[in-house]
Amino acid sequence: MGKIILTGDRPTGRLHLGHYVGSLRRRVELQNSGEFEKVLIMIADAQALTDNFDNPEKIRQNIIEVALDYLSVGLDPNKSTLFVQSQISELCELTFFYMNLVTLSRLERNPTVKAEIQLRNFESSIPTGFVCYPISQAADITAFKATTVPVGEDQLPMIEQTREIVRKFNSIYSEVLVEPDVLLPANQACMRLPGTDGKAKMSKSLGNCIYLSDTEEDVKKKVMSMYTDPLHVQVSDPGHIEGNTVFTYLDAFCKEDSFEKFWPDYKNLDELKEHYQRGGLGDVKVKKFLNNVLQEELAPIRARRKEYEKDIAGVYDILRKGSDVARTIAAQTLSEVKAAMQINYFEDEALIKAHIDKYNA
Numbered sequence: 251m252g253k254i255i256l257t258g259d260r261p262t263g264r265l266h267l268g269h270y271v272g273s274l275r276r277r278v279e280l281q282n283s284g285e286f287e288k289v290l291i292m293i294a295d296a297q298a299l300t301d302n303f304d305n306p307e308k309i310r311q312n313i314i315e316v317a318l319d320y321l322s323v324g325l326d327p328n329k330s331t332l333f334v335q336s337q338i339s340e341l342c343e344l345t346f347f348y349m350n351l352v353t354l355s356r357l358e359r360n361p362t363v364k365a366e367i368q369l370r371n372f373e374s375s376i377p378t379g380f381v382c383y384p385i386s387q388a389a390d391i392t393a394f395k396a397t398t399v400p401v402g403e404d405q406l407p408m409i410e411q412t413r414e415i416v417r418k419f420n421s422i423y424s425e426v427l428v429e430p431d432v433l434l435p436a437n438q439a440c441m442r443l444p445g446t447d448g449k450a451k452m453s454k455s456l457g458n459c460i461y462l463s464d465t466e467e468d469v470k471k472k473v474m475s476m477y478t479d480p481l482h483v484q485v486s487d488p489g490h491i492e493g494n495t496v497f498t499y500l501d502a503f504c505k506e507d508s509f510e511k512f513w514p515d516y517k518n519l520d521e522l523k524e525h526y527q528r529g530g531l532g533d534v535k536v537k538k539f540l541n542n543v544l545q546e547e548l549a550p551i552r553a554r555r556k557e558y559e560k561d562i563a564g565v566y567d568i569l570r571k572g573s574d575v576a577r578t579i580a581a582q583t584l585s586e587v588k589a590a591m592q593i594n595y596f597e598d599e600a601l602i603k604a605h606i607d608k609y610n611a
Contacts, residue, residue: 251428252287255280256396258335260298261312265319266459267544268443268452271502272402272435274462278324280400280433289330290394290576291320293569296336297386300379301370317565319462322555327568333576334569335390340580344389344587349382351418352411357381361407388412392427393580400433402442423590426583443502448477448495460544462551469548473541478533489526489533496536497523503543512542 257273259265265274281289293316298309313334320332335341357363363383367376379386384407391399391412399409409432416427444450445458452459460472478496482489491497504519516522522539525531558565588594595601 253397254288255286255398256290256394257400258292258294260294261316262298263454264315264461266461274323281329291332292335294335321558322551331572331575333572337573338577338580340584341389345386348385384411388415393583395428396430399430426586426590446472446476470541485532486529488529508543513539
């Protein structure tokens with residue numbers, strides 16, 4: 251069996267630069283590498299409903315937004331299978347079977363789940379579906395026998411839980427499921443891109459995002475209001491790089507030829523940082539440079555999005571066809587899981603014959 255990638259996003263809003271550097275940009279590279287037999291990209295609407303169950307319209311409206319973001323960054327439906335999670339009913343069955351392999355206390359100890367519960371202020375009113383999110387994710391990954399799962403650092407506990415479920419299933423029944431490997435962002439700055447306000451995470455709910463679909467003017471406005479170094483009051487003051495959002499973004503987006511194009515006064519980012527740290531360089535100049543770097547990155551994404559926006563019916567057709575492909579793959583895995591668990595009663599001819607012989611003896 252060749253290498254298979256599965257990854258995806260919850261359709262709770264438009265995708266932003268955190269998604270882009272954390273996963274989307276790398277997905278396109280992996281898709282085009284020719285290294286993988288299958289690349290499956292999932293719009294995880296069923297998982298999004300675990301904490302948006304009372305507002306399904308939010309999910310409904312954002313399916314197309316996420317699909318447009320996928321296509322605009324360069325994900326190609328001829329190379330990657332783009333599909334909608336809720337349309338693959340086999341995933342629900344697998345989740346149900348896997349629930350017997352995990353204890354409630356283990357789920358509650360999952361660091362990612364704990365952090366998300368705290369973020370959403372669930373306290374004692376935690377939806378059961380949300381607590382079971384790691385099991386659902388394990389079903390997603392194993393249904394397609396994914397060998398590789400590109401994730402951010404905050405998702406590592408979720409993948410470890412999938413591995414535990416795979417090991418337990420295979421030890422109890424038979425070697426049906428594949429234990430996935432994690433693929434982390436190569437650039438340390440891309441592990442978790444901070445919000446424009448300097449908060450640890452770029453988040454829709456915090457309103458500190460630069461979206462892939464933002465206009466040129468929107469991006470410029472957000473960059474120019476970015477959090478920098480609060481101690482860098484005067485231009486002459488020495489500046490700090492650590493925790494400075496503008497430099498974190500430059501670490502993530504700056505290219506070898508960025509200075510030649512936009513700021514030839516410097517040879518590279520190290521030289522710019524050194525000047526900022528010794529003093530004599532204002533934040534506004536650095537922000538203008540970052541704006542140029544980001545606009546160059548986002549320009550082709552905006553252009554592709556405008557083209558796909560002209561044929562929304564075609565985008566839905568891409569998702570429909572991708573979901574059909576995904577359903578076929580998941581159905582095969584579910585069949586193998588049921589056989590391993592010996593609950594494929596109507597296909598087990600040996601079982602039927604044994605009972606016929608028993609009662610006809």
